[in-house]
Amino acid sequence: MGVNLSPLLEGLKNEKEIGYFARKTIAFDAYNTLYQFLASIRQPDGTPLKDFDGNITSHLSGLFYRSIKMMSKGIKLVFVFDGKPPKFKYETIEERKKKKEEAEALLQKAKDMEEVSYMEMYAKQTIRLTKDMVKESKELLSAMGIAYVQAPSEGEAEAAHLAANGSVDASASQDYDSLLFGSPKLVRNLSVSERRKLPRRNEYITVKPEEIILTDVLKSLSISKEQLVMIGLLIGNDFNKGVKGVGPKTALKIVKEYKELEEMLTFTSNKYDHEFEPYIRDVYEFFLNPPVVDANVEEGEMDEEKVLELLVEKHDFSRERIEHGIENIKKIKEEERQHSIKEWF
Numbered sequence: 001m002g003v004n005l006s007p008l009l010e011g012l013k014n015e016k017e018i019g020y021f022a023r024k025t026i027a028f029d030a031y032n033t034l035y036q037f038l039a040s041i042r043q044p045d046g047t048p049l050k051d052f053d054g055n056i057t058s059h060l061s062g063l064f065y066r067s068i069k070m071m072s073k074g075i076k077l078v079f080v081f082d083g084k085p086p087k088f089k090y091e092t093i094e095e096r097k098k099k100k101e102e103a104e105a106l107l108q109k110a111k112d113m114e115e116v117s118y119m120e121m122y123a124k125q126t127i128r129l130t131k132d133m134v135k136e137s138k139e140l141l142s143a144m145g146i147a148y149v150q151a152p153s154e155g156e157a158e159a160a161h162l163a164a165n166g167s168v169d170a171s172a173s174q175d176y177d178s179l180l181f182g183s184p185k186l187v188r189n190l191s192v193s194e195r196r197k198l199p200r201r202n203e204y205i206t207v208k209p210e211e212i213i214l215t216d217v218l219k220s221l222s223i224s225k226e227q228l229v230m231i232g233l234l235i236g237n238d239f240n241k242g243v244k245g246v247g248p249k250t251a252l253k254i255v256k257e258y259k260e261l262e263e264m265l266t267f268t269s270n271k272y273d274h275e276f277e278p279y280i281r282d283v284y285e286f287f288l289n290p291p292v293v294d295a296n297v298e299e300g301e302m303d304e305e306k307v308l309e310l311l312v313e314k315h316d317f318s319r320e321r322i323e324h325g326i327e328n329i330k331k332i333k334e335e336e337r338q339h340s341i342k343e344w345f
Contacts (some may be wrong), residue, residue: 002175005238007248012217014189015208021076025297026187027159029173030079030128030148034137036174036274038060038127042064045171051316059133060315063140064307068325072333079141079148080169081134083153088239088279136310143306144329147283149295157181157290170211177207179214180287182225182270186212227255229263229287232274239283248257302329 035278040049041058048058070077141148151158159171160183170185171178178186188210219226234251236242246268258264261284268274277283304326311317 002173002224003232004235005138005179005231008221008231008252009212009217012211013210014222016211018073018190018209020211021187021190021209023075023076024169025078025167026190027080027162027168027171028174029077029159029171029178030081030137031155031157033175034059034063034129034133034295035127037066038129047257051314053176055132057315057317059129059137060140060311061317063137064144064311064322064325066067066147067141067144068328068332072306072328074336075190076238077146078251079137079146080155080159080162081138081148081150083150083152083291085092086153086239086282088277088283088286094187137326140154140307140310142300143303143310145300145302145333147297149217149293149297152291152293153179154290156183157294158182158295161290162295164295165294167295176212177232180211180229180237181290182214182288184214184234186210186214191215215344221252223252224259226261227259229284230255230261230303232287233280233284234264234268238281239286240277240280241266243272284344302326304332 036050037059038056041062048056049061051057060344065240067077070180091205138148148160149158154173154177156173156175159168160178160181161174162168162176163171163183170187171183172187172190175189176186189207190209191207214225218228220226223231231251233240233245234254235248243296255264261281265276265280269276297302308319308322309325311322312319
């Protein structure tokens with residue numbers, strides 16, 4: 001879900017060509033990315049890709065082939081996995097579970113009525129990322145020689161930290177939460193195809209990568225990072241529901257007039273007859289000082305046998321296609337080595 005800052009960012013979403021990100025290291029929110037693969041890599045009726053034993057493989061397919069496409073453009077990848085969620089996220093998690101259960105019932109109705117477009121829509125709403133999926137995703141990344149980081153808590157917080165300390169050049173996610181966590185640069189829509197399918201329609205739109213720079217956002221809005229977090233509290237995020245009737249632009253006006261957290265909470269509670277969650281101050285502090293770790297984001301060596309074992313032998317991927325992908329990775333890594341040698345001299 002994330003926080004909806006989009007209405008405040010007009011003119012601040014800098015469209016870029018994919019080549020702009022060549023030779024840059026980008027930290028991807030792994031869960032966000034895997035959910036995208038599970039949602040988009042599907043059969044026409046909404047069914048995800050599966051192996052012969054019925055195990056879902058959409059996430060592995062996306063991770064393998066799309067990572068290669070990104071690497072072919074010179075982009076260095078780092079995937080950041082969520083750790084233990086903060087206690088105040090449990091309510092959101094429970095709500096998501098209920099929505100999935102409701103979607104499963106609607107999916108069955110759509111199947112009974114053979115409504116393919118609704119089957120696709122509801123199937124995507126039933127997506128579950130299991131522990132086994134996460135484990136195998138990490139195994140595949142290691143086998144491909146791609147770096148990944150296990151965050152102690154929120155993946156987007158860790159990605160923001162890696163960007164802030166210079167370990168990576170930017171964090172990448174479709175959500176804006178990274179900005180609240182202090183990422184100096186957020187990249188959205190980072191896709192080689194630069195296309196996105198419209199929901200329930202067999203149509204695609206052109207989508208360019210966007211780079212959003214935190215200092216530009218704060219300067220343009222004339223606010224501090226703390227005030228940006230307060231906007232997130234007012235409009236709602238993954239940790240608190242926000243104030244009914246307060247959108248991003250109204251929230252901006254409020255935090256400009258009431259610059260301190262306690263002032264904002266008091267004013268909003270009285271003005272909108274709103275009762276904030278008892279842990280609202282903890283959410284504020286969590287955005288400003290989340291649990292993070294320094295991490296090694298260096299690329300590793302590819303293990304061809306492990307890639308083949310996981311994808312071909314265990315999950316029935318086409319050997320020919322996977323071997324072709326492996327050859328592409330080898331070529332990419334060799335080109336990187338040659339480029340590094342030329343730069344050295």
